[in-house]
Amino acid sequence: MTARNNRKRKFEASTRKIQLLVFVLLTIFPLSGCIQRDPEPIRIGILHSLSGTMAGSESALVDAALLAVEEINESGGILGRTIDPVVADGKSEKLTFASEAERLIKEEGVSVIFGTWTSEHRKAVKSIVEKHDSLLFYPLQYEGLEQSPNIVYLGSTPNQQIIPAVEWCHRFIGPRMFLVGSDYIFPRVANSIISDELAEFGVDAVGEEYVPLGSTDFEPVIQKILQSEPDVILNTVNGDSNQAFFGALRKAGISSDVIPVMSFSIGEPEIQSLGSEELAGNFSAWSYFQSIDTSTNRDFLKAFHAHFGIERVIGDPMEAINLGVHLWASAVEISGSVDPGDVKSAMGGKAFSAARGAVRVDGNNQHLWQAARIGRVREDGQFDIVWESDILPPANFPASRSRSEWQQLLDSLYEAWGRNWASPGAP
Numbered sequence: 001m002t003a004r005n006n007r008k009r010k011f012e013a014s015t016r017k018i019q020l021l022v023f024v025l026l027t028i029f030p031l032s033g034c035i036q037r038d039p040e041p042i043r044i045g046i047l048h049s050l051s052g053t054m055a056g057s058e059s060a061l062v063d064a065a066l067l068a069v070e071e072i073n074e075s076g077g078i079l080g081r082t083i084d085p086v087v088a089d090g091k092s093e094k095l096t097f098a099s100e101a102e103r104l105i106k107e108e109g110v111s112v113i114f115g116t117w118t119s120e121h122r123k124a125v126k127s128i129v130e131k132h133d134s135l136l137f138y139p140l141q142y143e144g145l146e147q148s149p150n151i152v153y154l155g156s157t158p159n160q161q162i163i164p165a166v167e168w169c170h171r172f173i174g175p176r177m178f179l180v181g182s183d184y185i186f187p188r189v190a191n192s193i194i195s196d197e198l199a200e201f202g203v204d205a206v207g208e209e210y211v212p213l214g215s216t217d218f219e220p221v222i223q224k225i226l227q228s229e230p231d232v233i234l235n236t237v238n239g240d241s242n243q244a245f246f247g248a249l250r251k252a253g254i255s256s257d258v259i260p261v262m263s264f265s266i267g268e269p270e271i272q273s274l275g276s277e278e279l280a281g282n283f284s285a286w287s288y289f290q291s292i293d294t295s296t297n298r299d300f301l302k303a304f305h306a307h308f309g310i311e312r313v314i315g316d317p318m319e320a321i322n323l324g325v326h327l328w329a330s331a332v333e334i335s336g337s338v339d340p341g342d343v344k345s346a347m348g349g350k351a352f353s354a355a356r357g358a359v360r361v362d363g364n365n366q367h368l369w370q371a372a373r374i375g376r377v378r379e380d381g382q383f384d385i386v387w388e389s390d391i392l393p394p395a396n397f398p399a400s401r402s403r404s405e406w407q408q409l410l411d412s413l414y415e416a417w418g419r420n421w422a423s424p425g426a427p
Contacts, residue, residue, distance in 0.1 A: 048116070060269050066085060078332050105129075135152065137154060178233045331343045370394075
């Protein structure tokens, strides 16, 4: 019995030692740490107007951005992590854009924001991303005169849209140009650039008029157009005001056969909304048109229509934001980081085959090298591309004035509008 008891005591002692060892090991290395977990998704912000005067133009960009997210996630994500998009509504108001950008960065923890449309709204978000050293991918053509280390500019610069369009109109339509725009920073600066170009031809604009964003009263503008008898109208009206503008032109008997309009913010979605019967025969200047006949664009169209329906149309800013998400994801994969500095370093000079053609991010100013195109509106709402350039370097500060002179123009407009980037009548 004594030998048996001794063996029993030794067994119990060994068992207690094993239990103690297991306890110590579990204390130092918890079991939960041995369980493999899925990595946290990468959160991104998509910030556009889903309500207000700009919603008709901006809401479609959310779909194009979400398509890119879905494509990336279906291919395995980035760095083994999926992308989690957070959509926010800027409500066509600069203060809302700023507050939503702040919320996306601080509360939602997004690594990057894709969005905004008007330059006033971009500038509102610019201050937020710079404060937090975050990153904004801006999908619109714009007036230039800006360069931020925290913004990647995907749209056309003036030498990729405004200037080629003015030169084309002067050559193929005529020198008498009437300028009409919404009263905020983009149209004002765009028309200053246009005036500089016309001066090179030895002519002046025959008229220049502005209305607040969201305005529906174009009767005084139409009367001045009729009085000045221009060869072409250069249109920088934005948002749903275009419905009233083209309606007023039609009411006054001004069709594209009488006085054509060259627009800088009307693409396929706006035509679908306004009606191609209103716009057929008029012109627009962009870097992308849905009618580009390449295999890359056909693949893009096929993917978009498979998700959102064949009746949906695609405009330049939609393709740009889709391209932007893919560019950002590629840079994150290359750098192994979502840090804005690492992303920018990986993206600088990078070539990318997009639906709009070959592009690359300029490492100095974070704008795209890309082609310029001019299209004429068809009766089916699409464009016939009547002119296109080779790939052009981005010149965000036009050479017609010095940087200090352009800054003086910006400062004067900002002060005249009560330290805002739009007239007091704008939302």
